Amino acid sequence: MNRRPVLTACAVAVCVAAGGAVGYTATAGRGADGAGSTRAELPVQAYLLTYQQRDDLNSAYERLVERCMRERGAPIQPLVHVRPPLKNFLERRYGLTDLEQAERYGYGLPPSGDAAAPPTPPELTDAQRLVFEGTPGDEQPPQGCSDWAVQQLGDTARVRETPVAMELQRKSWDVSAKDSRVVAATARWSSCMSALGYHASSPVDTSDRKPADQAAERAQAASEVRCSRSSGVVREWFAVEAAYQDEMIKRNKDALSAERSAAQRVADRARAVLDG
DSSP: OOOOOSOOTTSSSOOOOOBTTBOOBOOTTSOTTSSOOSOOBOGGGGGSOOHHHHHHHHHHHHHHHHHHHHHTTOOOOOOOOOOOSSSSSSTBBTBOOOHHHHHHHTTSOOOOSSOSSOOOOOOOOHHHHHHHHOOSTTOSSOSOHHHHHHHHHTOOHHHHHOHHHHHHHHHHHHHHHTSHHHHHHHHHHHHHHHHTTOOOSOTTOOTTOOOSSHHHHHHHHHHHHHHHHHHTHHHHHHHHHHHHHHHHHHHTHHHHHHHHHHHHHHHHHHHHHHHO
């Protein structure tokens, strides 16, 4: 049995570190660059849990843990649910794309609507921790509420993370980044930035160019979005990566379909918990 030493609001559910080269979905009805093109998602989306499904999985896990703890005579305060920081997985996959957000927050993200700061996990007494974690060996009850909740959902790291699909989207990003069409579009973006007085080689690497002054950061981030739009780098990269993904999906169709079916069953159980 896996042990979880502390209770957190996202203890077993899917708290995804998204962005950069990790993700897939654009806002419905808008294109990859946020400028109104019609295709709104990469092909691999069909084989990955959506942000909403992952959020449901978080919430269902928390609800089950709270119910279990209450029923076993060790009630805890309600867990404070924390939603993913981005709207979707495609956001920032090819650099900044939201002009309004860049003008307000620079390279940062808007504050969460759930809480001004990450919630503090509830303090557990020794008795509560025993109920939460369970007991080893043949003692009773051997299974804690944490593992019980995971079992009810049919949740495992492999099911939840759909490793074949996740590896496909990592590979497609890496391959597309080296494609001559994307390299050319990135060069156009860099030239645009240079004309505005900034020296930056790629819209996806901001680690070495974040200004210390907040006003300067916001201005620079907004310039990145404008250059992404004028250079077409996001549209080009999105189209190139989508084509690579189509080919990769054909070669891995059976494994991807099996993963998706298992993940969907978990998502459906989570939804049933929340609707119950």
